[in-house]
Amino acid sequence: MKQTILFLLVASALFSCGEVEIDRYETSDNIYFDFDDEETSDRDSVVFSFAYTPEKVSDTVYLPVRISGLRVSHDRLFKLTVLEDSLSTATPGLHYKPLEDFYMIPADSGTLRVPVILYNQDTLLQDKSVAVHFMLVPTEDFVTALPYGVYAKLVFSSRLEKPDWWAGVESVFMDYSRTKHQLYLISIGNIPLIMEGANIPYNLFIMDKFRRFLIDPFTWVQSNPDYQIDTIVDDQEYVLFSKANPTTLRFKIRWDNDAKRYYFIDENNSKVLFN
Known part of the structure; x- marks a missing residue:
């Protein structure tokens, strides 16, 4: 009997409630x-x-x-x-x-x-x-x-920093300069040189390619039309620059009468040297 009464009370409560609206918290x-x-x-x-x-x-x-x-x-x-x-x-x-x-x-x-x-x-x-x-x-x-x-x-x-791999090839690359690093990037690309095992022959090829670019950028430009060399002082000083960004990407090239060759000049007004 008690169970029947409890059931009736619960059922009555359920049916009398109807639909309950729940307020939703609104915020932005x-x-x-x-x-x-x-x-x-x-x-x-x-x-x-x-x-x-x-x-x-x-x-x-x-x-x-x-x-x-x-x-x-x-x-x-x-x-x-x-x-x-x-x-x-x-x-x-x-x-x-x-x-x-x-x-x-x-x-x-x-x-x-x-x-x-x-x-x-x-x-x-x-x-x-x-x-x-x-x-x-x-x-x-x-x-x-x-x-x-x-x-x-x-x-x-747009500042370059000396990469870790530079120390391993410093006997060839010599002193670091941001100009030398930039010249490496435009002529070779962002290729780290790790002188170990099977990498050595390929890296020696890369070094020689970079060396030839530094010695004769005039020949390099002929096969790299995105870059141009203009005269600053006839037969004495030139500038290599990117046609895409001629304002900021500029490299001075200067004739050295003692060495009978041209050298790139770095941010310290020194020759870009490479063994």
């Missing part, structure tokens, strides 16, 4: 920078260099952004701005293309890679790095209330 969706740990060691920064592509006048770096919230069936806008402080040393128009007023998260999407176009036209980038500091700001579609991912930093240059 957030947007934040979402860097991949495998691509950058810092959660808020990207480092870029034109050093290994010096012939390029521009390149594009992408800043990954992601929403925290629901995807919707219409496009939404967010805003990215540059912090004009002492930490942002890059100059818009000279070092990078100014940002757009707004960027769009497409309908049914939760991510976007924001393109930042960098320029390689300032020769000072061969000696120093510049930085741009970004900040996401709220819009009608997104807020930036998360305690992370609001700020991002981009550091870039």
Whole structure:
């Protein structure tokens, strides 16, 4: 009898409730920078260099952004701005293309890679790095209330650094200079020289190819039409440059009367030497 009464009470409660409306917590969706740990060691920064592509006048770096919230069936806008402080040393128009007023998260999407176009036209980038500091700001579609991912930093240059493999061939390559390194990159490519085992014959071939380029860049240019040599002083001084980037990628060539040959001249106004 007790079980029957309990059953009737439960059934009565269920049928009397009807449809219950549950209030949903409404809040604005957030947007934040979402860097991949495998691509950058810092959660808020990207480092870029034109050093290994010096012939390029521009390149594009992408800043990954992601929403925290629901995807919707219409496009939404967010805003990215540059912090004009002492930490942002890059100059818009000279070092990078100014940002757009707004960027769009497409309908049914939760991510976007924001393109930042960098320029390689300032020769000072061969000696120093510049930085741009970004900040996401709220819009009608997104807020930036998360305690992370609001700020991002981009550091870039065209400065070369001495590679680890250089020490293993220093008896042939001699003293390091960024000019010598750049000349190696444009004539050979980014090929590390590891003088071990089966690599040795091929690397000796590479060294000889580089040596012939340094001795006679005039012949090299004939088979490399992307580059050009112009006269500075008749029969005494010339300049080798990339037709694609004639402003920043320039190498002086000077006649040495004692050696009866031409030498490239490095950033220290010294001869580029090679055994």
